[in-house]
Amino acid sequence: MPDPEITAEIAGIRVIDNHCHPEQVLVEGETDTQWDGFPQDAYQTPRVVNIPANIRPKNAKVLAAWRALWGISDETWSEDAVKRALAAKRQIKKDKGDAYPAWVLDRAGVEIALSNRVTMQRGLSAPRFRWVTYADMFMFPLSTAKLQLANSSYAKFYGSLEQKAKELRSGKASPQTLAMWLKTYVVAAIEQRKQEGAVALKFTAAYYRPLDFAPVPEQEAASIYLRCIREGGGPNLEDYKKLQDYIFFEVGKTAARLHLPVHIHTGPGSGAQYSLSGANPFLLEKAINGLPDTDFVLLHGGWPFSFQATALLMKSNVFIDFSGQEFMLSPRDLADVLRYWMDYMPEKVLFGTDAFPNPSLPQAAWEEFEWLNAQNARQALAIALTTMRDDGQITTGRAKELARMVLRENAAKLHRL
Numbered sequence: 001m002p003d004p005e006i007t008a009e010i011a012g013i014r015v016i017d018n019h020c021h022p023e024q025v026l027v028e029g030e031t032d033t034q035w036d037g038f039p040q041d042a043y044q045t046p047r048v049v050n051i052p053a054n055i056r057p058k059n060a061k062v063l064a065a066w067r068a069l070w071g072i073s074d075e076t077w078s079e080d081a082v083k084r085a086l087a088a089k090r091q092i093k094k095d096k097g098d099a100y101p102a103w104v105l106d107r108a109g110v111e112i113a114l115s116n117r118v119t120m121q122r123g124l125s126a127p128r129f130r131w132v133t134y135a136d137m138f139m140f141p142l143s144t145a146k147l148q149l150a151n152s153s154y155a156k157f158y159g160s161l162e163q164k165a166k167e168l169r170s171g172k173a174s175p176q177t178l179a180m181w182l183k184t185y186v187v188a189a190i191e192q193r194k195q196e197g198a199v200a201l202k203f204t205a206a207y208y209r210p211l212d213f214a215p216v217p218e219q220e221a222a223s224i225y226l227r228c229i230r231e232g233g234g235p236n237l238e239d240y241k242k243l244q245d246y247i248f249f250e251v252g253k254t255a256a257r258l259h260l261p262v263h264i265h266t267g268p269g270s271g272a273q274y275s276l277s278g279a280n281p282f283l284l285e286k287a288i289n290g291l292p293d294t295d296f297v298l299l300h301g302g303w304p305f306s307f308q309a310t311a312l313l314m315k316s317n318v319f320i321d322f323s324g325q326e327f328m329l330s331p332r333d334l335a336d337v338l339r340y341w342m343d344y345m346p347e348k349v350l351f352g353t354d355a356f357p358n359p360s361l362p363q364a365a366w367e368e369f370e371w372l373n374a375q376n377a378r379q380a381l382a383i384a385l386t387t388m389r390d391d392g393q394i395t396t397g398r399a400k401e402l403a404r405m406v407l408r409e410n411a412a413k414l415h416r417l
C-alpha cells in the first residue's frame with residue numbers, strides 16, 4: 001500500500017505535463033486539425049484501433065474520469081451513462097467557453113501543459129498552455145517522390161512533411177543551396193516560433209524513419225542537395241537520410257543556442273506500418289553524443305525499452321518522460337519503471353500524459369486522458385516512492401522531494417518555465 005503521507009503530498013502537487021495534445025475550443029461543426037503533426041489518414045490503421053485495455057471505453061477508470069469531470073456517478077458502463085457524460089461535457093464546454101481547456105487542467109491538477117500541436121488555437125494560451133512545436137518538416141526541403149516509391153507505407157508521412165516544408169517557403173521553390181534552406185527557413189522559423197512562445201521542439205521521426213541520426217560532413221550534404229536542385233527531382237532513400245541527418249544536427253545546434261529542449265518520440269507508435277525497432281532510444285546515441293549542448297527528452301520513456309533507456313540518462317543532455325506509459329501499463333508496472341529511473345537519475349525524470357483528442361470516441365478523449373493519466377501517474381509514483389522508502393533507500397522527506405521534482409520541478413527547470 002502506498003504511504004498515506006506520500007500519497008497526500010503527491011495529491012497536492014500542481015503538476016507540469018511535459019507532453020500532451022490538448023484540443024482547442026471549437027465552435028459547432030468545427031474540427032481540430034492542429035493537435036497532431038500528421039493527417040490522420042497517414043496512419044495505416046486508425047489511431048484508436050487496438051487501444052490498450054487500460055483505456056478502453058468500458059474500463060472502470062474511464063468511469064472514474066466521468067465522475068470527476070462530468071459528475072456522472074454510475075458505477076458500471078452503459079449506453080445511457082455515455083449519453084449523459086457527453087451531454088454534461090457539451091454543457092460544461094458551452095458554459096466555460098475559452099476557459100474550458102484550463103478548467104480541464106484544473107480538474108486534473110495540472111498547472112501547465114506543454115502542448116505538442118501544429119499551432120496553438122482558441123483556449124490554449126499561456127501561462128497554462130505552452131507550445132511544443134513540430135520540427136520534422138525542416139528535414140524535407142526537397143521532393144520526396146523517390147522516398148514515396150521506395151517506401152510506400154510511409155508515403156503519406158513523407159508527402160505531408162514535404163508539403164509543410166513548402167508552406168514554410170510560402171509555396172516558393174526550394175532555395176538553390178542547403179545553406180540557404182537552413183538560414184532562410186529553418187533557423188528563421190525556429191527563432192520566430194521561440195518568439196511566439198515555443199518552449200521546445202518535437203521530432204516524430206520514428207513514424208517515418210529509424211532514429212539513427214548520425215553526423216554527416218557539410219560538404220557531402222550540400223552536394224547531395226545541389227545535385228538534386230541541378231538535376232530536378234529529390235534524393236533517393238540513402239541520400240535523403242544523409243540530408244536529414246545533417247539537418248537534424250543543425251536543428252539541434254540551433255535548439256541548444258536558443259535553449260529549446262528537443263523532444264523525441266521513442267517507443268511505440270500508431271499505425272500498422274510503425275517500426276518499433278526503429279524507435280529504440282539507443283539509436284539516438286550518435287545524435288546525443290554529437291550534440292552535447294542540446295537537451296533531449298525521450299518521450300514515452302522509450303517503452304518497451306524503458307529499462308535500457310535508463311543507461312542513456314548517464315549522459316548529461318538526456319531526460320526522460322513517461323507520457324503515455326500511464327495507459328500502456330498499470331500503475332503497479334509503471335511504478336517499477338519509475339523506481340528504476342529514480343534510483344538512478346531522479347532529476348531527469350519528467351511526468352507527461354500524452355493526452356490527445358479522440359474524435360471517434362468522444363467519451364474517452366483528451367479531457368478524460370488528461371485526468372486519468374495524471375491520476376495513474378500519481379498512483380504509480382506513490383507506489384514507487386513508498387517501496388524506496390520502505391527499503392530504507394530514502395526518507396519520507398526525500399520521497400516528497402522526489403515527487404515534486406518528477407511531477408513539476410524537473411520540467412520547469414529544463415524548459416525555463
Ligand SMILES: [Zn+2]
Nearest residue numbers: 019021116354
Ligand atoms: Zn504525443
